[in-house]
Amino acid sequence: MTHYTLPPLYSPVRPELHPDAELIQDRTTRWMRTTGLCATPEAERAVGNVMAGDMAARWSPRQPRERVQWVSDFWCLGAVLDDQRLEAGDGAPAVVGPFIGELWPVISDHRGHRPTDADPPVLRGVYDITRRAYELSTPMQADRYVAGFGAWLLGVLRDDARWDRLGLGDFLRYRFGAVAAQLMLDVANVACVTAVPAAAWHDPKTVAAGRAAMMTAALDNDMVSYGKEHLRARATGVWPGPNVVRFLELNGHSVQDAFARTAEIRNGLMCLWRHLLAELLPAAGPATAAYLRGLDLLVAGNLRHHLTSSRYHNPDGRHPHAVTFSASFTERCPVTDHRPPTAALAWWWRQREAPWHSTAPADPAPPGPGDDPCDPVPPDAPAKDGPTTVRRRDP
Numbered sequence: 001m002t003h004y005t006l007p008p009l010y011s012p013v014r015p016e017l018h019p020d021a022e023l024i025q026d027r028t029t030r031w032m033r034t035t036g037l038c039a040t041p042e043a044e045r046a047v048g049n050v051m052a053g054d055m056a057a058r059w060s061p062r063q064p065r066e067r068v069q070w071v072s073d074f075w076c077l078g079a080v081l082d083d084q085r086l087e088a089g090d091g092a093p094a095v096v097g098p099f100i101g102e103l104w105p106v107i108s109d110h111r112g113h114r115p116t117d118a119d120p121p122v123l124r125g126v127y128d129i130t131r132r133a134y135e136l137s138t139p140m141q142a143d144r145y146v147a148g149f150g151a152w153l154l155g156v157l158r159d160d161a162r163w164d165r166l167g168l169g170d171f172l173r174y175r176f177g178a179v180a181a182q183l184m185l186d187v188a189n190v191a192c193v194t195a196v197p198a199a200a201w202h203d204p205k206t207v208a209a210g211r212a213a214m215m216t217a218a219l220d221n222d223m224v225s226y227g228k229e230h231l232r233a234r235a236t237g238v239w240p241g242p243n244v245v246r247f248l249e250l251n252g253h254s255v256q257d258a259f260a261r262t263a264e265i266r267n268g269l270m271c272l273w274r275h276l277l278a279e280l281l282p283a284a285g286p287a288t289a290a291y292l293r294g295l296d297l298l299v300a301g302n303l304r305h306h307l308t309s310s311r312y313h314n315p316d317g318r319h320p321h322a323v324t325f326s327a328s329f330t331e332r333c334p335v336t337d338h339r340p341p342t343a344a345l346a347w348w349w350r351q352r353e354a355p356w357h358s359t360a361p362a363d364p365a366p367p368g369p370g371d372d373p374c375d376p377v378p379p380d381a382p383a384k385d386g387p388t389t390v391r392r393r394d395p
Contacts, residue, residue, distance in 0.1 A: 002227055003324045005256075007263035009220075010270045011329040015300040018057035020065050025053025028072045035128065036121030037080060045317040049310045052076035058301025060191040060294065067191045070132055074187060077125045078180070079311065100153045106130065107149050138195045141186075148186030151177055163242045164250045169342030171247050172215075172265075178242055179221065181214040188298055194287035206288070208351040209276035212269045213295045215345075217302040219244055219266035223259060224306040227323030228315040265341045271333040273299070275352055283356055 018024065032038040032047050056072035063071075105113040106123055110130040115123040134142040155177030166174065176182070189196060200206055222244040229246070233239045239246060244265075248258035277296060281289055306312055307327055314320045340346040 001321050001324060002230070003326070004227055004259070006223060006325055006327040007260050008267075008328045008330045008334050009263060009303065010267040010331075010333040010335070011300060011303060012274065012331045013296050013300040015058055015304045016061035016297055017054075017301075018061045018063075018065070018068050020068070021053055021057035023053075024057055024065065024069050024072045025051070027069055028052050028076050031073050031128075032076060032080075032125070035077075035125040037077070037125055039121070042317075047076055047080065049314065049317045050076050050079040051305070051309045051311060052079065054309065055302075055305045058305045059188070059298045061297055061301065062294070063191045064193065067136060067193070070129070070136055071187060071191050073132075074129050077122075077129055081122065096156060100157060104150070104153065107146055110134075133190055137190045140198065141190050141192075141195045144186040144201075145183075145190050148180075148183035152180040152183040155180070164247060166247075167342075168247075168251075169344035171242070172244070172342060173344040175218065175222075175242055175244060176211065176215055179218040181211070181218045184217070184298075185210045185214050185295075188294055189291060192287065192291050192294060194290065196288050196291045197285065200285065200288040203356055204347075205276060205280060205351045205354055205356045206292075208348040209273060209280060209292070210295060212273040212276065212348050213299050216266055216269045216273060217299050219262055219269070220299075220303045220306055223262055223266075224312050224325065226259075227325075228312050231315055231322060264335055267333055267335045268338055268341065270299070271335060271338060272348060272352070279352070280356060 029038065029044070029047060033044070038044040038047050052072045052075040055075050056068050059075075060068045060071055102120075102123060103126055106115060106127050107130055110127050113127070115127050117124075130142075130146065133145050137145075155174070163171065163174065189201075196206075226243055226245040229240050229243055244262050245255070245258045248261050249255055253261060273295075277292055280292055284292060307325055310317070310320075313323050313325075315322060338349075340349045
């Protein structure tokens with residue numbers, strides 16, 4: 001057993017769980033069998049280990065079940081793609097490039113590239129997810145999902161042996177694409193009943209807020225997935241891909257110091273997200289407000305899922321408690337220096353003083369010199385967690 005102690009994590013929102021979480025998980029397993037991705041007992045164990053229903057139920061706890069089901073099926077398929085195909089060649093373009101070449105026509109033009117029963121199951125799964133995205137949502141929402149999928153695959157293609165030689169700023173900017181952070185924003189948008197209007201979606205303040213929120217979730221992922229990836233590296237001799245903790249370790253930090261630095265960046269981003277959320281909500285229309293509140297719940301639920309999912313604690317499905325974590329949460333941001341960690345992300349911070357180009361009422365004034373910039377709470381934010389410690393339990 002390998003145990004890690006995470007630094008205190010700023011988590012002011014109480015996570016929620018969709019009431020149909022178990023049903024959603026059962027239906028995802030059945031869907032994976034239908035596509036052929038659960039054709040063997042080992043494959044079915046791997047799918048169950050992902051706990052996609054729990055992930056979707058925590059990401060979108062207030063959305064209609066049909067949309068949460070789509071998120072669950074998408075997440076399970078994405079995890080299988082990531083764990084079993086895209087990481088299998090350590091992200092080397094020569095290995096994953098031809099595979100991505102098969103995927104992309106089905107994603108970008110599903111009407112003209114419908115797989116047959118003779119095609120690989122993964123293509124049938126990708127086709128079905130994309131088809132349902134267009135049926136469930138507006139063309140604008142589905143088109144955003146397709147564009148986000150393309151951004152992720154482009155990030156994966158850039159994975160190679162040189163990622164550890166980048167500076168921290170370039171690595172974080174690159175990691176945003178490779179970890180599918182933009183795609184996750186687009187998936188969250190499909191889960192919303194009403195599409196965010198284009199003007200609000202592309203406004204720099206909204207873009208910066210969404211990226212800060214999703215990069216927070218990505219860094220949570222990197223901290224919790226470090227143990228899983230370390231186990232694989234010990235077994236194969238090859239690290240399976242980029243990870244912020246691993247990047248810092250390769251650049252002279254001890255493992256614990258790398259966790260501390262990752263948590264520091266993560267907590268600062270979480271603080272920035274909460275700031276921008278507090279600025280955006282009073283002026284947001286109903287669809288934009290629902291999307292932003294959903295991201296708030298997504299970040300909180302994403303962290304709790306990662307800390308309990310078998311995917312990260314029992315990676316091969318045969319060794320429970322192979323990796324364990326102790327994690328503590330705080331309602332107050334432990335970071336006192338709120339300058340951006342790198343110049344590459346500085347424009348996100350500049351949006352705190354920027355106007356929001358909306359037709360809604362005027363923006364609230366930015367925080368004054370006497371205001372606490374650390375914990376701006378939106379007027380209707382969910383109830384907060386108190387400080388707590390979570391230890392791994394098998395679900």
